[in-house]
Amino acid sequence: MTSLPKSTERKLGLVIDLDVCVGCHACVTNCKAWNTSGYGVPLADESPYGNDPSGVWLNRIHSFETEQNDMSALVHFPKSCLHCDDAPCVTVCPTGASYKRVSDGIVLVDESKCMGCGLCAWACPYGAREMDPVAGVMKKCTLCVDRIYNENLPEEDREPACVRTCPTNARFFGDLSDPDSEVAQLVACRESVDLMPEQETSPVNQYLLPIERYGADELASPDFNLASLANQKSGGVLSWIDNLLNGN
Amino acid sequence: MPETILNPSPKVSEEVKQTTCYMCACRCGIDVHLRDGRVRYIQGNRKHPVNRGVLCAKGSAGMLHLEAPSRLNSPLLRTGERGEGKFKSISWDEALSLAAGWLGEVRSEDPRKLAFFTGRDQSQSLTGWWAQQYGTPNHAAHGGFCSVNMAAGGIYSIGGSFWEFGQPDWKECKLVMLFGVAEDHDSNPIKMGLSEVRRNGGKIISVNPVRTGYSAVADTWIGINPGTDGLLVLSIIGELLRSGCIDVDGLRYHTNAPWLVNLSGGPDRGLIVRDDQGNPLVIDSRNDKLVSHMDPGAQPLLSKTITTPKGQEAATVFKLMVEKYLQPEFLPANVSEKTGVPASIIEGLARELYQVALEHSDEINHAWRDIYGREHKTMKKRPVAIHAMRGISAHSNGFQSCRALHLLQMLLGTIDTPGGTRYKPPYPKPYDIHPSPARYAGPETPLSGSPLGYPKGPEDLLIEPDGTPQRIDKAYSWEAPLAAHGMIHSVISNAAAGDPYPIEVLFLYMANMAWNSSMNTPSAMNDLKAKDRGGNYKIPKIIVSDAFSSEMTSFADLVLPDTTYFERYDGISLLDRPIGEPDLVADAIRYPVIEVTRNVRPFQDVLLELGARLKLPGFVDGNNEPKWKNYAHYLANHERKKGVGPLAGWRGKKGNESGKGEPNPDQIDRYIENGSFWSAEIPEGALYLKNVNQDYQEWAVDMGFYDSPSPFKLEIYSETLRKFQLAGEGHGPNQPPEELRARITEAFDPLPSWYPPGNISEEDFPYSAITQRPMAMYHSWGSLNPWLRQIHSENRLFVPESICQKENLKEDDWVWVESPTNRIRVQIKPMKAVNSNTLWTWNAIGKRSGAWNLSPKSPETTKGFLLNHLISELLPEQPNGMRWANSDPITGQAAWYDLKVRIKKAKTGEEGIYPEFKSQYKPPDSRRRPSTLQYGKEWTE
Secondary structure, X not given: OOOOOOOOOOOEEEEEEOOOOOOOOHHHHHHHHHHHOOOOOOXXXXXXXXXXXXXXXXXXXXXXXXXXXXXXXXXXXXXXXXXXXXXXXXXXXXXXXXXXXXXXXXXXXXXXXXXOOOHHHHHOOOOOOEEOOOOOOEEOOOOOHHHHXXXXXXXXXXXOHHHHHOOOOOEEEEEOOOOOOHHHHHHHHOXXXXXOHHHOOOOOOEEEOOOOOOOHHHHOOOOOOHHHHHHHOOXXXXXXXXXXXXXX | OOOOOOOOOOOOOOEEEEEEOOOOOOOOEEEEEEEOOEEEEEEEOOOOOOOOOOOOHHHHOHHHHHOOOOEOOOOEEEOOOOOOOOEEEOOHHHHHHHHHHHHHHHHHHOHHHEEEEXXXXXXXXXXXXXXXXXXXOOEEOOHHHHOHHHHHHHHHHHOOOOHHHEEXXXXXXXXXXXXXXOOOOOHHHHHHHHHHHHHOOOEEEEEOOEOOHXXXXXXXXXXXXXXXXXXXXXXXXXXXXXXXXXXXXHHHHHEOOOOEEEOOOOOOOOOEOEOOOOOEEEEEOOOOOEEXXXXXXXXXXXXXXXXXXXXOEEEEHHXXXXXXXXXXXXXXXXXXXXXXXOHHHHHHXXXXXXXHHHHOOOEXXXXXXXXXXXXXEEEEOOOEEEEEOHHHHOOOOHHHHHHHHHHHHHHHOOEOOOOOEEEOOOOOOOHHHOOOOOXXXXXXXXXXXXXXXXXXOHHHOOEOOOOOEOOOOOOOOOOOOOOOOOOHHHHHHHHHHOOOOOOOEEXXXXXXXXXXXXXXXXXXXXXXXXXOOOOOEOOOEEEEXXXXXXXXXXXXXXXXEOOOOOOOOEEEOOOOOOOEEOOEEEEEEEOOOOOOOOOOOOHHHHHHHHHHHOOOEOOEOOOOOEOOOOHHHHHHHOOOEOOEOOOOOOEOOOOOEOOOOOOOOOHHHHHHHOOOEEEEEOOHHHOOOHHHEHHHHXXXXXXXXXXXXXXXXXXXXXXXHHHHHHHHOOOOOOOOOHHHHHHHHHHOOOOOOOOOOOOOOOOOOOEEEEEEOOOOOOOOXXXXXXXXXXXXXXXXXXXXXXXXXXXXXXXXXXXXXXXXXXXXXXXXEEEOOXXXXXXXXXXXXXXXXXXXXXXXXXXXXXXXXXXXXXXXXXXXXXXXXXXXXXXXXXOOOEOHHHOEEEEEEOOOOOOOOEOOOOOOOOOOOOOOOOOEEOOOHHHOO
């Protein structure tokens, strides 16, 4: 079994704003496109043009129907590795392939040590790890570890691919252990949650909950009515306009 | 155990080339990372005005289009029956000789016998010009089934439109109202904008029968009954007018509200009262005299009835408008049942719009000059931005519903004001400076102008003296007088029926007419392969150009294989459908960032070569030699008029002129250096109210958008519509056929109106059925891409829970869905967030077996389906035996959202998608389908 560091120097992670996610899948395919030719083996697709297309993805979107202001609503929920402080996927690993980095807290798989036993995927309560069907090693979000320090990229691009591409700017990247960081500030000022806290994984990634909506019920319960303005216009709107424009 | 040491800076790519995406119509700037001559990664271009760095699911997966086994590899000649997909590969010389031979013969006899239509094309300024020089009026792109109602409704009302010619002022607006907007045109900008509005604390209200995507993040979702948006809007308009909650000054000076309408009987009844120079007249409140609406000192009255010096009774447009919309039929309580929106919500919407746009709006410091010569130091913010799209467009009342929306904007003063819906240059352009559609001129003779345009009255219709349509699609006939984008959805059925005449060659580019781009898929397929008694195809020759093996290519006699967007030049031109933002004018190119390794050619190069082989004017030089080396050469050097060409940037010999200037042979290089786009900011004083803004008018002339300043008033009342209505009432020399007279008179209301869409009995077919485009797919293109097809490889029919209870349905049940035309068998999924009388599904996921070189039993075939099988080009018979087109009677827009159906559970054992279509063969030189894909393997470390 593999041990976790007692603490990490930083806690790099994602903050995902469910208030503006429209479920477009940009983060999903951009992640795949970057990572299939990035860290470790490619993200294989089986039956790519066949009857049962399925492949490895490091980030997926789940959509749920919920109630909002007594009205049905759809919530789009992007899900990838949460880089937990108490990551059960690491402690369960029999070979030391899964590990959490001391310097930045990223949870990674050293594919050269991975024997593809799949225990970590069973242990992860979020279903965030996927076994590569061709190479037989475990794949997971690396927080684009090959981008965020990469001096071959302009500094502004040294962030995870999903963050850079998100059209609604729903994804943020940074050090959640630094209270002055943008991500920590967002968590502080918005209602945010640990995903499935009962699992006691201490996830680093945080989800910002949808902000309360101004619903149809509010539209329908006025503080005043246009009808009250109409009633003030004696003779109707045409004579009101005539008077107005004639300076009366 | 020590931590594994990683290389923090692995190699990314050898080169980054910047071009323009084409995974949908959005046209974002992309940075293409290249390694070993292949695409390693694609990201959004941060400097690009459209997407500012972001990129959607489709664009991010673009490199897999280059890997698709469905890519065509060489020109193909049909060897089997049409639709089978049996071909042999031929050389380009043979292909071009055949095409030029067919086209040349037709041109010398009767050029109308060529119907040349394009689909999701972004080179319409070339294709339209080619058709013009060839001499066929039978040309259009796909707007007839896409969004002509929005384009025409917009141009005839405000000289602009939603999407390409206008967009919400995302930065400044406080309330966004979306009508019928799902994932659609302008995909990334809408996502970026909605997020910006929410972060700024603004509100989003979405009117849409289905709560997906954008509606999911809206504050308020109004699950309206399909096809009733116009009625809802007119009811809001009634509320605003009744209470006087309107932008009075905006109406006086920026719209035609004060214009006088002749109310005296006779052939001029309902026309605008004008002076001898043709200027519309208004009543000046200073002395009650009639003066031109352009009189610099006039202070027009809005509400008055007068007798003109010529003795005509006349009233202002404003007065007619108030009288119309204050009728009880528009009261919230009286539209509530039809729209499915409670009266209290309608009243609340009116109140909210008024408060945000007018009551609480700020005045900002902003110096500008109007066309009356007045200097202003400030401007009112009107922070309500309305955006509308397919849910308005694809109904048979869509043109008038779109007009109603623009009227609402005018009443609120939100058109091109800070925080409102703003024009994108080169728009606005009022309908009357657009050309009218050009007429057929005879064999070997170019048309005098573009085959498409905006008619000004019945005299501009393209009909024979006996009323017979001149175009194969019957656009610009009495059946669809303002069909400004043509009617691609009518071409195949009309051609097969020889109505109004048979054609010889059908030439299609990038239009999947044998599948999701026809209204009635089975009948389109039958028409494409229909034979006469002699065993000859009724459409004798079909040429198709596409990059991929689609349902449509299987029906071609000759396939001209195109390149992908990575492998060719393109021009996204101000002459066509430019990119652009409210603060700047912009256009863009694509250029080859990947070498072509197949025997395929860019369609635009092929079209130029065909033009040269046919010796079309403009395509050959004085010695009858080809004038253009390729499309890039044409883009940089062609002039449509002096100083104006396809691209507006870096013009002039020195490359330092914008908009207008001599051709610059190095122009394409300048674009490539700048990330494949050009943009120029609108001067500060010219940013708003462009239709009446003197600085904008002058700048637009300098840039070549207008020949001369073209200020205009927003048209609440459309005299053009009234001219058609007058004809319907029996006035004038151009008369509609008797059977269409009542329809013309009703539909061509000069003030925005509403009528129920379609004429299907609700008793027999109680539910609406519509589609939405998923965000990760574009038309039929996504299924050839293994990443995108994993997101959507099959579709379910989403059924409201109330209907599930009534019909005893549960998830994954197979059901029969029946329309008056046809029936389909599909699987369902219950859903709550949908209008309780509406079924819906994702658009264009279902595929014909064998198409796109997918496995013949792929889920797209066995579990994916189209609603198109249920839609007909014609509505059921009227009592008089007539059958109307299933289209908007004004524009001919395909009314595919008018579909009404019933649903019942399939019997035990009745499973599987119905109808099934025979599998098509893949082209002979297709690449094998790999059983696994490990994209990028060679670059992993």
